[in-house]
Amino acid sequence: MTIVIGTAGHIDHGKTALLRALTGIDADRLPEERARGMTIDVGYAHLALDDGTELDFVDVPGHDRLVGNMLVGAGEIDAALLVVAADDGPRAQTREHLQLLDALGVSDGLAVVTKTDVVRPDRVDAAANEVRGLLDATSLAGIPIVAGSSMTDDGIDDVHAALVALRDRVVARQGGNVGGRPSGSRLAVDRVFSIRGRGTVVTGTLRGARIERGVVLRVVPDPGVRTVRVREVQVHGHAIESAGPGRVALALAGEVVADLTRGVVLTTDPAVVASDRLLVAIRPAVAFGAERGRGLAVALPSDRARLAVHHGTAHVGASVGRGPRDSHVLGSGEGTAVLRLDRPIAVAPGDRFAIRRPSPVETLGGGRVLDADPPCGAARRRASAARIRALAAAAPGSAAWATARLDLHGAIADGRSAPLVAADVAEAIDDVLMEAVSGVDEARSAELIRRGTTALRRRTGVGGSSAVRLATERLDDLLRRGRLVRDGDRIRIAGRPRSESLE
Incomplete structure (x- = not known):
């Protein structure tokens, strides 16, 4: 298990250089990026800590025309690493990246004032104060600010220590469930490529439960509701049997692998739908x-x-x-x-x-x-x-959320579980069934079910076999409670004498 930290900040403020100083890894993986000295697409690095754990980093581009690529990286992070150059101070993409992190609800992180080797100490303090003023308006208000130079390594130990403290805060806040509730595995694909001898490989940030070699994952969205099988699991270049939340690479098998693209999700979580x-x-x-x-x-x-x-x-x-x-x-x-x-x-x-x-x-x-x-x-x-x-006030997936959603819909028949009906809709269907029987001596059960399904469809839009099942359940409930009595396929109100014929 690890936490995933995404960089943020203006172009040429030293995001990639800072990761290189921390990890020894150059997150600029494309030849064009190295030739131009700027990050174009999302890059990745990791830092091994003294306690045997690791931090994953997602390095994002700072150019204003590449915000879409920045959001690919920021969409699956646990915390942010905001980088601001001391000689330049906060600029346009500093502000825009902060807006986007706030929009995504990223609430913890670390701000680093870089390039301290090219300015006086008072300019470093001034830049830090400017950064604090921006942070205070966002979901990242109150996060620590440290200063350092990727060129001289001055202050890099302080950055390292602050990152360890950040890791501890994130783990404590999430109760040990980094990557979300373990209701299933979920990996949003950010890269797809082929390796000779291994076939199609995807990378992404794993959320939820662990993922292991051999597991079958749903591809979402996919019109054919197809699946893939995990042939191999890798973390930081090492093949392992299973991986927990964090950066993961998967070698896949299955007919759908040729259609995989960035944005697709591979999952075992039933809550994830198209x-x-x-x-x-x-x-x-x-x-x-x-x-x-x-x-x-x-x-x-x-x-x-x-x-x-x-x-x-x-x-x-x-x-x-x-x-x-x-x-x-x-x-x-x-x-x-x-x-x-x-x-x-x-x-x-x-x-x-x-x-x-x-x-x-x-x-x-x-x-x-x-x-x-x-x-x-x-x-x-x-x-x-x-x-x-x-519904908005309830925690997603909780009993309160399920109750509120059922009340909002009136009836739920999504095919993933047994159909359900809200209490007021159930009462209304009961009234329809009782009214249908009260006007005659007896009624056939098929006719009552038909009337119940019609009432359900008009109130909730649920039809087909699910409506038949729910109407049948309401009729059975009235029989169990003794409000109605069954004689073969004929239904009558309790206490009413049996009729020999249906008129």
């Missing part, structure tokens, strides 16, 4: 510009606005739905909306994401997924402010 429609809570980005006042937020996107959603290692175009049923005010500046994506992505309740305006480019904010399969059709009539707020 969806192109999400109920979300969104929060506007913090703004640092003088025209808005430091710490004030930009507005939430308007109804039908077009934007880009960055989630995990995927990015996709989307339109915002903030109509009367979808838009409700939550606490802490959040508001709800429905995002209609241009294509399905792999997503689970509780996932964080960032949103940006495509043109003119601007970070609009971030949010969290409340429901990866929100109510549609007739069930949308149940989308009240109280029900959506109850």
